[in-house]
Amino acid sequence: MIKKVNTMSIRRTLLAAATVVVAAVGSPALAEETYTLRLAETWGPNSPILGETTKHFEDMLEMMSGGRIEVRIDSANKHKAPFGIFDMVRSGQYDMGHTASYYYKGSIPNAMYFTTVPFGMLAPEQYAWFYYGGGMELMQKVYEPYGLLSFPGGNTGNQMGGWFNEEINSLEDLDGLKMRTPGFAGEVMSELGVAVTNLPPGELYTALERGTIDALEWVGPALDFPMGFHQIADYYYSGWQEPGAEVQFLINQKTWEELPEELQEILRVAMRTAAYDMYAKSTNDNAQAWERMKEDYPNVEHKVFPPEVMDALRETTHRLLAEEAENDPLAREIITSQREYLKTVRKWTNISDKAYLDSVADQ
Amino acid sequence: MIKKVNTMSIRRTLLAAATVVVAAVGSPALAEETYTLRLAETWGPNSPILGETTKHFEDMLEMMSGGRIEVRIDSANKHKAPFGIFDMVRSGQYDMGHTASYYYKGSIPNAMYFTTVPFGMLAPEQYAWFYYGGGMELMQKVYEPYGLLSFPGGNTGNQMGGWFNEEINSLEDLDGLKMRTPGFAGEVMSELGVAVTNLPPGELYTALERGTIDALEWVGPALDFPMGFHQIADYYYSGWQEPGAEVQFLINQKTWEELPEELQEILRVAMRTAAYDMYAKSTNDNAQAWERMKEDYPNVEHKVFPPEVMDALRETTHRLLAEEAENDPLAREIITSQREYLKTVRKWTNISDKAYLDSVADQ
Numbered sequence: 001m002i003k004k005v006n007t008m009s010i011r012r013t014l015l016a017a018a019t020v021v022v023a024a025v026g027s028p029a030l031a032e033e034t035y036t037l038r039l040a041e042t043w044g045p046n047s048p049i050l051g052e053t054t055k056h057f058e059d060m061l062e063m064m065s066g067g068r069i070e071v072r073i074d075s076a077n078k079h080k081a082p083f084g085i086f087d088m089v090r091s092g093q094y095d096m097g098h099t100a101s102y103y104y105k106g107s108i109p110n111a112m113y114f115t116t117v118p119f120g121m122l123a124p125e126q127y128a129w130f131y132y133g134g135g136m137e138l139m140q141k142v143y144e145p146y147g148l149l150s151f152p153g154g155n156t157g158n159q160m161g162g163w164f165n166e167e168i169n170s171l172e173d174l175d176g177l178k179m180r181t182p183g184f185a186g187e188v189m190s191e192l193g194v195a196v197t198n199l200p201p202g203e204l205y206t207a208l209e210r211g212t213i214d215a216l217e218w219v220g221p222a223l224d225f226p227m228g229f230h231q232i233a234d235y236y237y238s239g240w241q242e243p244g245a246e247v248q249f250l251i252n253q254k255t256w257e258e259l260p261e262e263l264q265e266i267l268r269v270a271m272r273t274a275a276y277d278m279y280a281k282s283t284n285d286n287a288q289a290w291e292r293m294k295e296d297y298p299n300v301e302h303k304v305f306p307p308e309v310m311d312a313l314r315e316t317t318h319r320l321l322a323e324e325a326e327n328d329p330l331a332r333e334i335i336t337s338q339r340e341y342l343k344t345v346r347k348w349t350n351i352s353d354k355a356y357l358d359s360v361a362d363q
Numbered sequence: 364m365i366k367k368v369n370t371m372s373i374r375r376t377l378l379a380a381a382t383v384v385v386a387a388v389g390s391p392a393l394a395e396e397t398y399t400l401r402l403a404e405t406w407g408p409n410s411p412i413l414g415e416t417t418k419h420f421e422d423m424l425e426m427m428s429g430g431r432i433e434v435r436i437d438s439a440n441k442h443k444a445p446f447g448i449f450d451m452v453r454s455g456q457y458d459m460g461h462t463a464s465y466y467y468k469g470s471i472p473n474a475m476y477f478t479t480v481p482f483g484m485l486a487p488e489q490y491a492w493f494y495y496g497g498g499m500e501l502m503q504k505v506y507e508p509y510g511l512l513s514f515p516g517g518n519t520g521n522q523m524g525g526w527f528n529e530e531i532n533s534l535e536d537l538d539g540l541k542m543r544t545p546g547f548a549g550e551v552m553s554e555l556g557v558a559v560t561n562l563p564p565g566e567l568y569t570a571l572e573r574g575t576i577d578a579l580e581w582v583g584p585a586l587d588f589p590m591g592f593h594q595i596a597d598y599y600y601s602g603w604q605e606p607g608a609e610v611q612f613l614i615n616q617k618t619w620e621e622l623p624e625e626l627q628e629i630l631r632v633a634m635r636t637a638a639y640d641m642y643a644k645s646t647n648d649n650a651q652a653w654e655r656m657k658e659d660y661p662n663v664e665h666k667v668f669p670p671e672v673m674d675a676l677r678e679t680t681h682r683l684l685a686e687e688a689e690n691d692p693l694a695r696e697i698i699t700s701q702r703e704y705l706k707t708v709r710k711w712t713n714i715s716d717k718a719y720l721d722s723v724a725d726q
Contacts, residue, residue, distance in 0.1 A: 001458045001618045002399035036365035060632055064427060066625035095364045119723060122716055124487060124646050131640065132647035158715035221711070238718035255364045262429035266629070269423055269636050276639040277494065283487050284495035287711035302714045310722050347657075348584070348650035351665045352521035353485055354720045355601035357712065359673050360482060 035259060036070045037061075040089070041098040042082045045075040049222060049282055050247065053154045054098045057249075057274035064266045071096075086111075089250045090146050097250040098153055102183060109324075110142045113334045114150070116159075116245040118185060118317040120338060123155040123244035123279050125345045130246075133341045138334050149256055151271045153247040154278025157286055161237035161305065162217030163208065163229040168237070171308055180204060180216040184320070185241035191316045192309075201227075208232055217241070221293060222285035230293040230300050238304045240313055246275070398622060399433045400424075403452070404461040405445045408438040412585060412645055413610065416517045417461045420612075420637035427629045434459075449474075452613045453509050460613040461516055465546060472687075473505045476697045477513065479522075479608040481548060481680040483701060486518040486607035486642050488708045493609075496704045501697050512619055514634045516610040517641025520649055524600035524668065525580030526571065526592045531600070534671055543567060543579040547683070548604035554679045555672075564590075571595055580604070584656060585648035593656040593663050601667045603676055609638070 039058075043050040058071040074094070076082040085097035086104045101111035114135070121129060129135040130152055143150045162181065168174065175193040186196040199207055207213045209232045217239075218224045230236070249271045256264065293300055305313070325332040402421075406413040421434040437457070439445040448460035449467045464474035477498070484492060492498040493515055506513045525544065531537065538556040549559040562570055570576045572595045580602075581587045593599070612634045619627060656663055668676070688695035 001401070001621060003396055003621070004399075033366055036367075038364070060628065063628040064625060064632060066623075122719070124642065127639075127643040128646040128650070131643050158719055160715070220715070236714075238714055238722070240719065240722065243716075243719055252364075258364060258366065260429075262427055265423065265426040269427060269632055273632050273636045273639070276490075276636070279487065280490040280494050283491035283708065283711070286715070287491070287708040290711050290714065291707050302718075304718050304722060307722075314723070344654050345646065345650040348646070348653050349720065350724065351599075351601055351653065352523070352583070352649070353606075354717070354724070355665075355667050356485070356521055356603065356606055357717045357720070359601070359603065359667060359670075360677070361713065361717070 032068075034068050034070065035263065036072055037095045037255065039071055039073045039096040039098060040079050040081075040085050040094040041073060041075055042085055042100065042103070043075060043098070045077055047075070048226070049156070049278060049285060050098070050154070051075065052281065053247075053274050053278040056277060057098075057270055060270040060273060061267060064270065065263060069263060069267070085250065086146075086148075089252050090148060092252055092254065095252050095255040098247065099250065100153075100245070100247045101150065105183070108142065108146065110328065110330050110334060111150075112184065113331075113338065114139050114142070114246065114248065116242040117321070117338060118188060118241045118243075119314050120243055121342050121345065122349065123157060123246070125342065125349060126155075126244045126246060127152070127276070127279075128345060129338065129341045133345075134337055135341075138337060141330065142334075143250075144253075147253045149251040149253055151249045151251070151268070152275040153249040153271065154275045155282060156219055156223075156242070156245045156247070157279065157282040158220070159239045159242035159245055160217070160220050160224070161239040161241065162215055163224070163233035164215040164235040164237060164303075165208070165211070165233055166214065167235055167303065168305055168309060170306065171312055174309065177215060178213045180207070180213055181241070185217065187320060188241070188313055188316045191320075192312055205229065205232070220282070220286045221289035222282060225289040225293060230297050234299055235301055235303045236293075238302070240305070240310060247278075249275075395431075397431050397433065398626065399435055400458045400618065402434055402436045402459040402461060403442050403444075403448050403457040404436060404438055405448055405463065405466065406438060406461070408440055410438070411589070412519070412641060412648060413461070413517070414438065415644065416610075416637050416641040419640060420461075420633055423633040423636060424630060427633065428626060432626060432630070448613065449509075449511075452615050453511060455615055455617065458615050458618040461610065462613065463516075463608070463610045464513065468546070471505065471509065473691065473694050473697060474513075475547065476694075476701065477502045477505070477609065477611065479605040480684070480701060481551060481604045481606075482677050483606055484705050484708065485712065486520060486609070488705065488712060489518075489607045489609060490515070490639070490642075491708060492701065492704045496708075497700055498704075501700060504693065505697075506613075510616045512614045512616055514612045514614070514631070515638040516612040516634065517638045518645060519582055519586075519605070519608045519610070520642065520645040521583070522602045522605035522608055523580070523583050523587070524602040524604070525578055526587070526596035527578040527598040527600060527666075528571070528574070528596055529577065530598055530666065531668055531672060533669065534675055537672065540578060541576045543570070543576055544604070548580065550683060551604070551676055551679045554683075555675055568592065568595070583645070583649045584652035585645060588652040588656060593660050597662055598664055598666050599656075601665070603668070603673060610641075612638075 041054050054073050061069050061071055083103050085099040088094045089097040100115050102115040105112050139150050178195045180197055180199050181189050182198055190196045204216055205228055208216055321335055325335045404417050417436050424432050424434055446466050448462035451457045452460040463478050465478040468475050502513050541558045543560055543562050544552050553559045567579055568591055571579055684698050688698045
């Protein structure tokens with residue numbers, strides 16, 4: 001390695017030192033400023049996977065910046081507004097947020113496509129779309145009017161279709177079924193006759209156990225395990241509704257612009273790595289949790305919805321998306337970009353990973 | 364954002380300035396040193412995907428360090444030793460390398476498991492193993508005796524099984540088949556009667572066209588496309604031999620130790636992001652290239668090997684791996700770790716991504 005003292009930098013250092021003396025009597029300092037980023041997260045304190053991601057992000061950022069950036073994370077117990085992150089970062093009350101864009105359908109409807117879409121892309125396909133297929137540019141187009149920057153913030157992996165007390169063998173079995181499933185998936189399900197209910201997380205276990213609800217969808221093995229659903233429901237269905245749910249980092253544009261260029265890049269790369277690492281962590285934790293569920297409760301059965309149910313879910317999804325596209329040109333642009341990209345990238349997934357997984361399935 | 368002038372830092376800055384004045388008359392400077400990392404890559408100049416990865420790494424590193432680190436990349440045309448990266452980084456001739464660990468089976472046999480293993484993990488499964496399943500620790504155990512650090516350097520995605528002039532319908536069709544397929548996959552193929560040949564890349568097209576060889580395995584659509592194989596072979600088979608090939612960054616331990624802590628972290632995170640980004644870029648480029656191949660040459664057919672061929676390939680792979688495990692305790696430790704991890708993580712992949720891909724395959 002070639003190491004040298006950079007004379008340009010020496011001049012900068014001397015200048016900075018001189019400036020700092022001036023700064024003491026009121027002028028802005030050019031160097032050696034530290035920045036504290038206040039980050040609000042949707043999750044509670046020490047939340048598995050999600051909370052680990054913000055802490056991991058904080059560690060990387062502080063270490064890479066040599067202490068020039070500090071992050072102060074407020075969890076939901078502190079700010080009391082888990083679904084108010086968008087507003088709090090927009091107003092400048094917080095510099096950053098860690099949340100999911102589809103929570104803000106009410107305030108910013110076109111944001112929802114950047115988390116995941118039913119029958120959409122898997123995480124690796126979606127990262128390719130974000131970074132090399134125009135996704136980042138579209139996301140920025142949605143957030144720019146609000147003075148915000150948005151970045152991928154971590155993937156949960158493919159989410160499961162949920163826990164069911166009874167097998168689903170036909171479309172009729174969905175009719176009148178009481179199920180907790182929020183958001184866009186809930187809209188689709190309710191079109192198929194499901195009685196969609198919403199309940200606070202703390203009441204889900206008891207509601208499922210007592211038959212107040214027949215089914216519920218939460219996330220995937222890693223986050224479902226601590227909820228205990230595998231102890232009371234026999235059927236765990238594969239998903240369709242969130243094939244690659246990506247949470248997000250939000251940053252107030254003014255905060256971003258005040259940072260020197262190298263700290264902007266450190267921040268950008270720390271977010272990007274934290275996001276990818278969350279996907280790897282989700283993969284690991286989902287695998288371990290699923291194994292443990294099966295060991296502790298061998299009666300838990302993995303199931304897939306029958307083709308007629310999947311077809312109906314898919315047709316309904318496409319119909320609802322087409323309605324959104326009709327009402328809003330930017331929605332149409334995003335939906336079209338995702339659909340076209342998916343068509344191309346899925347052909348590749350099918351001849352590579354899918355063909356491989358099929359060929360070794362009996363292993 | 365809370366911005367403040369750090370008085371500790373001011374003192375450091377003043378001290379650094381003072382020190383730098385001293386440095387001019389011969390003392391070591393404490394701050395504002397710049398570091399030039401000489402990096403040798405296996406690839407030629409402007410190599411798609413692989414060469415883009417080292418340039419992307421360089422950009423991130425230089426920007427995040429505010430110019431304190433520079434990278435000087437030498438491609439194969441410069442150093443003339445594409446498969447000598449391990450030795451050149453080990454000796455300190457270069458600070459870093461970008462290469463693939465399985466090229467060094469001769470010098471460091473246990474390194475090969477960290478690229479990919481036939482019938483092994485897909486990229487997302489393997490990243491989970493590297494970072495959360497003990498893979499990094501095992502890799503370091505292999506490289507430490509050589510004074511080297513090794514990090515994941517980017518994934519090609521699932522590699523294709525290769526281009527064939529004739530369909531493979533049975534094990535007999537492999538008998539006497541002249542095929543270019545190097546490394547461990549070549550060993551497996553030759554156990555099944557394939558006449559494995561090696562040819563320089565520049566001769567492959569002509570050899571396949573003239574029937575000097577009947578088949579060849581290169582990488583995947585993105586890197587196969589510029590070689591033109593789709594113009595002359597009809598059958599493109601799904602793979603089994605490199606389900607998630609990860610190239611690597613190598614760093615000389617002394618170089619690493621000379622860097623200040625925050626630059627070590629910047630370097631570590633830049634490598635990690637460059638690697639993940641290469642996987643996303645591979646996904647994108649493979650998808651685009653496969654689409655283009657099919658448009659330009661609609662006669663190209665995607666194929667999968669029949670079950671009897673896949674079974675024979677798998678059994679042979681496991682037999683050869685068992686022999687390696689028997690001869691070397693560290694090889695056994697790595698092979699066991701990978702096999703156990705795969706068993707757990709694949710169950711998760713099967714109930715999530717595989718179940719989903721199966722259910723929408725007719726889309």
